[in-house]
Amino acid sequence: MSNGATVGIHDLSFATTEFVLPHTALAEYNGTPVGKYHTGIGQRSMSVPAADEDIVTLGASAAAPIVARHGTDGIRTLVFATESSIDQAKAAGVYVHSLLGLPSATRVVELKQACYGATAALQFALGLIHRDPTQKVLVVASDVSKYELDSPGEATQGAAAVAMLVTADPALVRIEDPSGLFTADVMDFWRPNYRDAALVDGQESIGAYLQAVQGTWKDYAEQGGRPLEDFGAFCYHQPFTKMAYKAHRHLLNSAGHDTDEAAVERALGRTTGYNAVIGNSYTASVYLGLAALLDDAEDLDGQAVGFLSYGSGSVAEFFAGTVVPGYREHLRTEAHREAVERRQPIGHDRYRELHEWGFPTDGGDHPTPAGTTGPFRLAGIAGHKRIYEKR
Numbered sequence: 001m002s003n004g005a006t007v008g009i010h011d012l013s014f015a016t017t018e019f020v021l022p023h024t025a026l027a028e029y030n031g032t033p034v035g036k037y038h039t040g041i042g043q044r045s046m047s048v049p050a051a052d053e054d055i056v057t058l059g060a061s062a063a064a065p066i067v068a069r070h071g072t073d074g075i076r077t078l079v080f081a082t083e084s085s086i087d088q089a090k091a092a093g094v095y096v097h098s099l100l101g102l103p104s105a106t107r108v109v110e111l112k113q114a115c116y117g118a119t120a121a122l123q124f125a126l127g128l129i130h131r132d133p134t135q136k137v138l139v140v141a142s143d144v145s146k147y148e149l150d151s152p153g154e155a156t157q158g159a160a161a162v163a164m165l166v167t168a169d170p171a172l173v174r175i176e177d178p179s180g181l182f183t184a185d186v187m188d189f190w191r192p193n194y195r196d197a198a199l200v201d202g203q204e205s206i207g208a209y210l211q212a213v214q215g216t217w218k219d220y221a222e223q224g225g226r227p228l229e230d231f232g233a234f235c236y237h238q239p240f241t242k243m244a245y246k247a248h249r250h251l252l253n254s255a256g257h258d259t260d261e262a263a264v265e266r267a268l269g270r271t272t273g274y275n276a277v278i279g280n281s282y283t284a285s286v287y288l289g290l291a292a293l294l295d296d297a298e299d300l301d302g303q304a305v306g307f308l309s310y311g312s313g314s315v316a317e318f319f320a321g322t323v324v325p326g327y328r329e330h331l332r333t334e335a336h337r338e339a340v341e342r343r344q345p346i347g348h349d350r351y352r353e354l355h356e357w358g359f360p361t362d363g364g365d366h367p368t369p370a371g372t373t374g375p376f377r378l379a380g381i382a383g384h385k386r387i388y389e390k391r
C-alpha cells in the first residue's frame with residue numbers, strides 16, 4: 001500500500017427481494033428448453049421485487065445489520081452505487097441515510113457507471129480512509145435488473161443490494177493497489193432516461209466484457225500487479241454465472257495460461273452460489289460473488305482474491321484483495337442464506353404483473369400495494385415524492 005495502512009472491507013451484508021421466479025417457470029411459459037437457462041447461462045432463478053420494494057428498501061435492508069453491529073460512529077460518508085436510479089437529482093442514499101438514522105454530519109452521494117459503480121464507490125471509500133483512517137465509509141450497491149418481457153435479456157434479470165463497511169484494518173478483505181483499468185466507448189447495454197428496462201445487444205455485450213477483461217489485466221500487469229498464479233479465487237461481475245467462466249477462460253488464454261477445467265472450477269465455483277439463484281444484480285453482482293466465496297465452508301485465511309468489475313458502456317477494473325485471517329468470525333452466512341431462502345416463489349403471471357407495474361406520473365397520491373415483509377417498504381408516491389416506511 002502506498003502509505004502502509006491496510007484498508008478494505010470490514011463487514012459485508014446483502015439483501016434481496018420478497019419474490020423469486022424459478023427459471024423452470026420462464027422456460028415453461030416461453031417454450032425454451034430449461035437446459036439453456038440451467039446449463040447454458042448457469043441460472044436457476046431470479047429475484048423479483050414486490051411493488052413496494054426498490055433500490056432504497058433493498059439498500060437499507062442490506063445496510064441495517066451493519067449499522068446494528070457497528071453503530072454509526074465514524075461513518076461520515078455513504079456512497080450509493082446503482083444503475084437503476086429512482087431520481088435524476090436526489091441520491092437514493094439520502095433516503096437510506098434517513099431510514100438508517102445516520103448522523104446529519106454525513107456526506108451522501110450516488111455513483112453511476114452501469115454495473116461498475118460499486119467498484120468506483122469502493123475505490124472512493126478507500127481513498128477517503130487513506131486520508132483519514134479513523135473514518136468509515138458505508139458503500140451500498142443496489143439494483144433491480146430489468147429487461148423487456150419476452151426479450152433474450154429477460155432470463156438474466158434479478159435484484160439485490162450489498163452493503164459494505166469500508167475501514168482501516170478491516171476484518172474481512174484487505175484491498176490492494178494497484179488496479180488495472182479499462183474504458184471503451186461501446187453501446188453494448190444502456191438505458192436512456194425515459195426507459196425503465198435496459199436496452200442491450202447481448203452478443204456485443206459479451207464481446208465487450210471479454211475485451212475489458214483483457215484490457216484490465218494488461219494494465220494490471222503493467223502496473224506491477226500480482227501474477228495470476230497468486231490468486232486462490234476470482235470474483236467476476238456475473239450478469240449470469242456462465243459469464244464468469246467465459247471471462248476467466250479468456251483471461252487465462254490471453255495471459256498465455258492453460259484453461260484446465262478443474263482449475264477454472266476451483267477459481268470460480270465457490271463465487272457463483274448466490275448469483276445463480278438471485279440473477280443479475282448489476283452493481284451488487286461482483287460483491288455477491290465475494291459473499292458466496294466467503295460464506296463457503298473452505299478456509300481462505302491469507303488467500304489472494306482477484307476482482308473483475310465490469311460496467312457496460314464500458315468501464316472495468318481488476319484489483320486484488322487478501323482475505324484477513326480470522327474473517328470467518330465476522331461473516332453473516334446464516335442471514336445471507338435466510339435472505340435467499342425466505343423469498344416466496346411466484347408463478348409466471350404474477351411475475352409479469354409485477355414487471356409491468358409502475359406508478360402513474362400524474363403527481364397524485366398513489367399508495368403502493370403491500371407486498372414485502374422486509375424491514376423497509378416504499379409506501380407510495382404523493383406529489384411526485386417517494387414515501388418510505390420502516391417496520
Ligand code: CAA
Pocket residue numbers: 033034035036037039040041115152153154155156188189200201202203205206209237238239240243280282310311312
Ligand atoms: N442446453 C444447454 N445449453 C444451451 C441450450 C440447451 N438446451 N440452448 C442454448 N444453450 C447455451 C448456448 O450454447 C449458449 O452457451 P455459450 O454462450 O456457451 O455458447 C447459452 O446457452 C446462451 O444461449 P444463446 O447465446 O443462444 O442465448 P441468447 O442469445 O438467448 O441470450 C444472453 C443470452 C446474450 C446472455 C441474453 O440473455 C442477454 O442479452 N442478456 C443480457 C445481457 C448480458 O447479460 N450480457 C452480459 C455481458 S454485459 C454485462 O455483464 C453487464 C450487465 O450486467 C448487463
